[in-house]
Every structure is written in structure tokens, then in C-alpha cells.
Amino acid sequence: MDTEQRLSRTTVAALCVTEFCALGALVIPLVVGLSLLVRGVESGLALETRLSWVETAGALTAMSLNPVWGWLSDRTVRRSGHRTPWIVGGTVVGCAAVVTATYMTTLPALVLVWACAQMSYSATFAALYGTLSDVVHPADRARVSGWFAAAATGAISFGGLVGYALLTGHLGVALSEPRVAFVLLAFVAVPVAIVASLHLRTLTPRTRVAEPEPAPVAAPLAGAGSAYWWLWLQRLFAQASYSCLTVYGVFFLIRRAGEEAHDAAATVALVTAIGAALGMVMAVGGSRALARRIGYRPVMAAGILLLLGANVLLALSASTPAFVIALLCAGTGLGTYVALDLAVALTVLPPTANGRFLGYFNIARTLPQSVVPALGPLFLALGSGDLLGADRSRNYFAFFAFGSVLSLVALVLLARLTVPDHRDPRKGGEMRDEVPASPVS
Numbered sequence: 001m002d003t004e005q006r007l008s009r010t011t012v013a014a015l016c017v018t019e020f021c022a023l024g025a026l027v028i029p030l031v032v033g034l035s036l037l038v039r040g041v042e043s044g045l046a047l048e049t050r051l052s053w054v055e056t057a058g059a060l061t062a063m064s065l066n067p068v069w070g071w072l073s074d075r076t077v078r079r080s081g082h083r084t085p086w087i088v089g090g091t092v093v094g095c096a097a098v099v100t101a102t103y104m105t106t107l108p109a110l111v112l113v114w115a116c117a118q119m120s121y122s123a124t125f126a127a128l129y130g131t132l133s134d135v136v137h138p139a140d141r142a143r144v145s146g147w148f149a150a151a152a153t154g155a156i157s158f159g160g161l162v163g164y165a166l167l168t169g170h171l172g173v174a175l176s177e178p179r180v181a182f183v184l185l186a187f188v189a190v191p192v193a194i195v196a197s198l199h200l201r202t203l204t205p206r207t208r209v210a211e212p213e214p215a216p217v218a219a220p221l222a223g224a225g226s227a228y229w230w231l232w233l234q235r236l237f238a239q240a241s242y243s244c245l246t247v248y249g250v251f252f253l254i255r256r257a258g259e260e261a262h263d264a265a266a267t268v269a270l271v272t273a274i275g276a277a278l279g280m281v282m283a284v285g286g287s288r289a290l291a292r293r294i295g296y297r298p299v300m301a302a303g304i305l306l307l308l309g310a311n312v313l314l315a316l317s318a319s320t321p322a323f324v325i326a327l328l329c330a331g332t333g334l335g336t337y338v339a340l341d342l343a344v345a346l347t348v349l350p351p352t353a354n355g356r357f358l359g360y361f362n363i364a365r366t367l368p369q370s371v372v373p374a375l376g377p378l379f380l381a382l383g384s385g386d387l388l389g390a391d392r393s394r395n396y397f398a399f400f401a402f403g404s405v406l407s408l409v410a411l412v413l414l415a416r417l418t419v420p421d422h423r424d425p426r427k428g429g430e431m432r433d434e435v436p437a438s439p440v441s
Contacts, residue, residue, distance in 0.1 A: 026118070059370030087196070303332075312404050
């Protein structure tokens with residue numbers, strides 16, 4: 001692609017639809033599927049601990065391999081001009097792993113297979129992020145990042161709707177078997193990735209100055225610059241705060257609000273879908289429109305504040321309506337934030353090894369999925385129990401206080417970021433993607 005050529009709608013659609021389907025293949029199980037699946041496996045552990053083992057192993061596997069997939073796809077794009085083998089391969093192997101997970105009856109087997117699923121899809125995500133860097137013109141960064149973030153939040157919304165329809169019997173006879181809904185989008189992702197890859201193979205990466213052979217995957221991390229790593233750290237804390245709100249949603253409603261497991265799962269699925277839909281609206285245009293007027297920093301801060309408010313509300317509430325409000329705020333906040341942080345990441349990245357560094361950036365999305373479930377049981381076991389709720393055997397107050405602290409840290413780190421808050425008078429005040437030489441205070 002010539003440096004002056006703008007990204008076509010077909011290319012944007014190919015990237016976004018593939019992200020939607022691949023992420024949805026993981027989201028549908030994560031929203032409610034795994035919470036229900038661990039209830040049926042052979043184990044003497046508490047339900048929250050079972051879920052923690054499964055999600056922690058999967059996220060740690062994805063986190064560990066993200067840079068490796070990014071580095072390998074950097075080498076692939078230099079040789080063949082595209083990263084499509086990793087996009088297609090990840091969805092195919094991931095689909096097989098997701099299907100296999102539904103047949104597991106013991107906890108160790110489920111942990112192993114889910115880790116394989118996360119590993120496979122992380123290859124797809126690393127290649128998709130790398131492709132963004134390869135083909136997106138600087139003038140398109142904010143627009144494409146917004147649509148890409150919308151695809152991710154849309155996958156969460158769709159996953160929630162599928163889970164709700166399954167649990168309430170609205171999928172009909174053909175999809176009445178829970179296993180079918182669990183694997184639905186994993187099957188859809190395979191042909192979508194193949195068709196999208198046929199188009200992506202026709203694109204030529206943008207010309208860059210002085211592109212050496214990609215550095216080894218274990219090369220010093222300082223090559224991305226401090227601006228990138230401050231952004232990475234903030235994304236990590238913001239995503240971890242959101243994970244606190246979603247990882248134990250079903251169990252929160254059971255223990256705090258006294259709901260039955262089936263009703264709690266249906267509520268979580270529906271609210272997750274609506275919250276993610278609100279986040280998708282913000283990602284598509286709301287965040288970018290606000291950023292043009294008041295700057296990236298205040299808009300990103302607003303998204304983090306919504307995550308903070310949601311954690312505080314759940315720490316102090318024991319009702320289903322409060323849970324609904326909190327999850328709606330969380331979905332809106334996450335969509336507001338992620339629509340802009342990817343645009344900033346694409347701006348501050350060095351001109352080479354983009355797949356590797358975007359692989360690291362994707363770790364900030366996946367690492368909280370392992371850290372939060374791993375630490376969760378520790379906070380839930382603090383003291384003599386919860387302050388509120390029908391079942392006070394687990395300390396959800398301490399857990400959501402932890403989520404609130406994570407939000408506050410993310411908010412403090414915002415002051416350290418280099419963000420494109422300056423305006424270009426030649427474009428009538430439009431936000432430019434170029435980043436100033438030093439952090440904006």
C-alpha cells in the first residue's frame with residue numbers, strides 16, 4: 001500500500017469482522033459458559049476456585065505466547081507480505097480446542113484444553129494487530145482503531161446475547177443443546193478468517209524507512225520507548241479493573257443477591273450484552289467525537305472513572321439492579337477507553353517489529369484474565385466473610401475494593417501518557433495522530 005493511499009472499507013471490514021468472530025469464540029464461553037461448565041466437572045474445589053484455575057491457565061498461556069506469535073508474524077510479513085497464515089491457523093486450531101472443551105468432565109482436562117484455545121486465538125489476535133500496523137495510513141488510525149475496538153466490544157455483546165438466548169430457551173430446537181451455543185462462533189470464525197485472509201493477502205504493507213530484520217522475540221523491551229510502556233501499563237490496570245467486574249458475575253448474584261444459578265447466568269449474559277453494546281457505540285464514534293472536542297486524555301479518564309464507579313457500586317451493593325447499573329457503566333467505560341488507547345499505541349510504536357510490540361500490547365488485554373482470577377480467591381477469603389449479601393462466605397467487598405484501586409492506579413497513570421491531544425489548525429481543529437516529542441502534562 002502506498003503511503004498516501006487510504007484504507008478501503010473492504011479492508012476495514014475484513015479486519016473487524018475477523019476480530020469480532022475470533023474474540024466472540026472466546027467470549028461466549030467466558031460470559032457464562034465456563035461458569036456453568038465448571039459446575040459439572042469432577043472437583044472438590046469451590047466454584048470460584050475452579051473457574052479461577054481454568055481462566056488463569058488460559059490467560060497465562062495466551063499472555064506468554066502473544067509476543068512469540070507477533071515476532072513470528074513479523075518474520076512472515078517480511079517474507080510473504082502478509083500475516084494471514086497465523087490468522088487462519090489460529091481460528092482453525094482454536095475452534096477444535098473450544099469444541100473439545102465442551103466434552104471435558106475433569107478440571108485438569110478442562111484447564112488444559114482451554115489453555116490450548118487461548119493459545120490458538122492469541123496467534124490470530126497478534127496477526128490482526130500486526131496487520132493494522134502494516135496497512136493503516138496514519139490519517140486513518142483513529143477511525144480504524146475505533147471500528148476495531150467496536151468489533152471487540154460487539155463480540156462481547158453478541159456473546160452475552162447468545163448466552164441469554166440459550167439460558168432462556170430462545171434459540172429454538174436447533175440450538176437447544178448448550179454445547180452448540182458454546183461453540184457457535186468458533187465455527188463461524190473459521191470461514192470468516194479464510195475469506196478475510198484472501199483479501200488481506202492482496203494488500204502491500206505501507207513503505208517504511210529502514211526496516212531491518214525483526215529483532216529476536218526476547219530482545220530488550222525498551223525498543224518501543226517509554227511512551228508505549230506507560231500506555232501498556234495503564235491498559236493493564238484498566239483492563240484488570242474491568243475483569244474484576246465480570247469474572248465472578250454469576251457467583252456474585254448467587255451469593256449477594258440470592259439468585260438461582262440459572263437466573264443469575266441469564267442476567268449476567270443479558271447485562272453484559274447491553275453494556276458491551278453501549279461500549280460499541282462509544283467505540284464507533286462517540287469517543288473519537290469527544291476526543292476531537294476536548295482531547296484524548298479527558299475522554300480516556302472518563303472511561304476509567306466509569307470503571308471505578310462500577311467497582312465501588314458493587315462493593316457496597318447487594319441487589320440485582322445495582323449489578324445491572326454497574327455492568328452497564330463498565331461496558332460503556334471500557335468501550336470509551338479502548339477506542340482511543342489502540343490509536344495511541346499505533347502512534348507511539350517504532351517503525352519496525354510492530355507485530356512483536358502489538359503482541360506485547362495484547363498482553364495487557366489478556367494478562368488481567370489470569371491475574372484477576374488468580375488473585376480473586378485470596379480477596380474473597382479475607383476476614384470472616386462479606387459485609388453484605390445472602391451468602392457471606394466470600395468477601396466480595398474486599399474483591400471490588402481491589403478493583404477500585406486498580407481503576408485509581410490507571411487514572412493516575414494517565415498523567416504519564418503521551419497522547420495526541422494537540423490540534424492541527426490546518427484541519428480545522430481535527431485531532432492529529434502524531435505524538436509530541438515529550439509527554440503532555
